[in-house]
Amino acid sequence: MSNPTNFIDLYVEVRENVMDSLDLAELSLFASANSVLHSAVEKYIQRRRLIIFALFINNPQEFIGILQITDSVISGSAALNIVQARQGAVEINDLDVYTTLANFGDLIRFFTDKEHYKIVGDFHRPPPGPYNNTGIAKVFRLKKKERKIDIIVTHLTAAASLIFQFHNTIVMNFISAEAVFCAYPGWTLNMLGLVHPRMYKQNGTNLSTIKALAKYMKRGFSLYSDIAELGPHDSQCIKTYYCPQITRSTNDKGKVAWVFNRTGRESGTVGSVMHIDKSAIVWCLGGDQCADETYAGSPSFVFAT
Ligand SMILES: [Zn+2]
Structure with missing residues (x-):
């Protein structure tokens, strides 16, 4: 392809096939070439998000509106699937929705009243204290036939903060109303992960954390507990x-x-995005x-600005 705009002249199936072989980092690079490719990639990622949501939700467009209003995000296998190339992406087994104490009621009502899910589990964790820093206030498990949704509620101000605090590996991705986000693309897209140092530093290990790690290994990830095994880590590492x-x-x-609905040339100031432009989540693995x-x-x- 000497001229990238020729890409648009290709048959839809061929175009789809090309994009299906690219991960989020490659798609972003591809889109940066010109505005025509940018809009092709925009449509492709929009459609992939709708297809993923439609596995669980009858009205995915309305769900995106709910995500926006409640500032909730999706993580877990659905978010991992969308950052990977569609060809060979992990299977999506359930939908993990992260939300806040202020907003979880709206989400529960959406799933039960409009989407006819049933609450099959309602777990309450102990309140936060010096020995419980998981940030999780409640977890609701919802079910409709074979479809499972977990609503994870945090007492932190930003729902997405939980991903950077609570995940046991540095496989940290989310889908929001406004964006698809991958925190460690160089490793995640190569199916590599570092076990979160919090797990052994702050005694975070229990059966559920072991299960979570096993889940990633089943998906084909190689997990490491030693940063040196993942790549060179010399005196320049802090950079x-x-x-x-x-x-x-x-x-x-x-x-x-x-970031959805943003042309290739826009900087960050116009139509700024939660967690990426107009606010941020700041974290240190430690x-x-x-x-x-x-x-x-x-x-x-971890904290949110
Ligand atoms: Zn270092």
Whole structure:
């Protein structure tokens, strides 16, 4: 393809096939070539999101509106699927919706009243304290025939914060009303993951965390507990986005994010996006691992701006 606009002249099936072989990072690069490709990729990712939501929801467009109003996000296998190339992407087994104490009522009403799901589980965690920093206030399990949805409610102000605090690996992705987000694209898209240092530093290990790790391995991920096994980690490590000691933000350049309804040329100021332009979630994996001893031994944290 010497001229990228020729791509548009290809038959729809061929075009779809090409895009089906690209992951989110590759699609973003492809889209950056010109505005014609940008709009082709925009339509493709929009459609993929609708197809994923339609597995669980009769009215996916209305659901996107609910995500917007409640500032809720989707993580888990659905978010991993959409950041991967469609060819060979992980199977989507359930829908994990993250929301806040202020907004979970609206989500529950949407699923029960409009989508006819039934609440089959209602779990309440102990209130947050020095030994419970999971940030989870409640979990609701909903079911409709074979379809399962978990609504994970946080007492934190931003629902997406939970992904950076609660996930046991650095496979940290989400789908929101406004964007598709991947925090560690270099590893996630190569099916590599680092076990969150919090798991052994802050005694976060229990049966459910082991199960969560096993789930990723079943999906084909290689998980590591030692950063050095994942790549060179020399004295320059603090300058990379992959050092556990670095303070990351959903706004930084280490991520890959597709922001919907934005033309290729727009900067961040027009139509700014939650968690990416107009606010951010800031996190540090922490732990002991870093070649530079000045930075070693820091706690893991997350907060939203
Ligand atoms: Zn480091």
